[in-house]
Amino acid sequence: MKITGDLHIHVIMDGVNYRRAVELHRNKVDISVIQRCFSSYQKRSIGFLRDGGDARNVSYTAKKIAPEYGIDYRTPIFAIHKNGHYGGIVGRGFDTMEEYRELVHQVIELGGDFIKIMVSGLMEFDQVGVLSEDGLEESEIREMIQIAHEEGMAVMAHTNGVCNAKAALLAGVDSLEHGAYMDEECLQLLAGSDTIWVPTLAPTSNMIGKGRFDDTVLHKIAAGQAANIRRALALGCRIGLGSDAGAWAVPHMFAPESEYRLLVEAVGTKQQEQLDCVLKNSELDVRKRFRRNSGGK
Template sequence: MFGECHAHIIMDGVNYRQAIDMHKNGPDDQIIREHLKAYQDRDITFVRDGGDALGVSARAKELAPEYGIDYRTPVFAIHKEGHYGSIVGKSFATMREFHGRVLEAINAGADFIKIMTTGIMDFNAHGAVTGTPLDAAEVKEMVHIAHEEGMAVMSHTNGDYGVQAAVEAGVDSLEHGNYMNEESLNMLAESDTVWVPTLVTVRNLLGDGRYADETLKPIIEFAEENIRKVFKLGVKVAPGSDAGAYRVLHGKGIQDEMKAFTEILEESDIVCHWLSDGESEIKKKFIRR
């Protein structure tokens, strides 16, 4: 069984505000254990978390060995003040403060560093990403600082400018990567960056009613076409579902993600081998040394 290369154990796939509130007085071991059990029940033995601001993923890492799970976490994600990311981490205003956050994460037991360089998809405007992406020079310096401290970098990034800036900066994995054009895809193919597309964060919304299916289908179709392209280009890709996001349940999320890949590419054995190679890259890169 494949591992889960992008999860948020602090969330529950139902209501993220309520899920986060459950941990406001400290990580709730019972909830964490329920989520870890969901992975154990599906023979999932590797989970890479995307971090949170309340120490929940750090606690999950402590408990995970009881469930036979290799759990990796950045402890918290790092975002620039005034930009997207407070939901999963801590902010910085200057590069000196960013370096301080990196050291804080390391001291807290982080396996890697996670940065937020753009917003998220704007469901009200197809092809648009919320907020303003970080400047490419800034992203490059952030990645340089993390690498100088011996840490791999996981980058939450969407849109062409954001993706190209992140890949050029040398991020070790690119999370989401929605709305990439041909140039972005070719840059990925020529890099060592592993892409984790998290397809089911949108696919699992179909028929839910939160967004009209007419809004979701073009997004899904665009993502499917890019998956076909990167498969042919030989881009390094690893499976991660963003488990904990709305309608993406722990344990089941990665099964949904694998189903999406095989439905899109219709070559089950070859696709599994391709994704297995990508997951192996994640395991090799995202470990504290």
């Protein structure tokens, strides 16, 4: 399959050292970083990128530069998280729903294409099935998605864990990012929804052999996600190709290509044609829905 887009990237990150990458933009955005990143995608004829946002105005600047490289670049400008919960590294926080609503308005005023919310913690890569935190309450997730939809904005949700995924799916989230540890009930809900699941296999699989975490644990986490992808494909779920490019061990150079290989390995070559069709349709859907005033529709 010819890869034309990546549905989950972070221009601000370099796949090697997050703190060092962010530090480059301490005083002002280093445009050369964005230019090198876009040049890499341009050379491989990858013309559609959906960013996860950041707290340093890098993706805001990248949106202005992208047309020079023939790239259709979509961004939430910054992700939104509840204070005291995971998400500060990629965005801005709130304490009350009124403050959340104000952040949604800020995204719109800055020209953001959609809203990204953080509803769960990260995977703990040294333990299978464990997250860095439980995540938000179901009622909070539902209200956050509802507010964004009322403003005509689609919602991208960083989501791991059964309860968080179920809450986001029931609330009508437009795309569910990562989705680690979903169970059969979640997959059935996914199959009956319009939600696009972006499983981001690369961050886990690319760490294998690097010595940072126990490879046995990493293999188990990756195998569980692969099994869910096979089940999701069988159920007719919408699956999108998003590599989480920029995350540790996922450098932008060839990230979507690596993610595609991992997806094919997960489902098997016999299902590759079906997978290709699903991935293409999901990208087309994201291109349509993740734009201002789409209402996620």
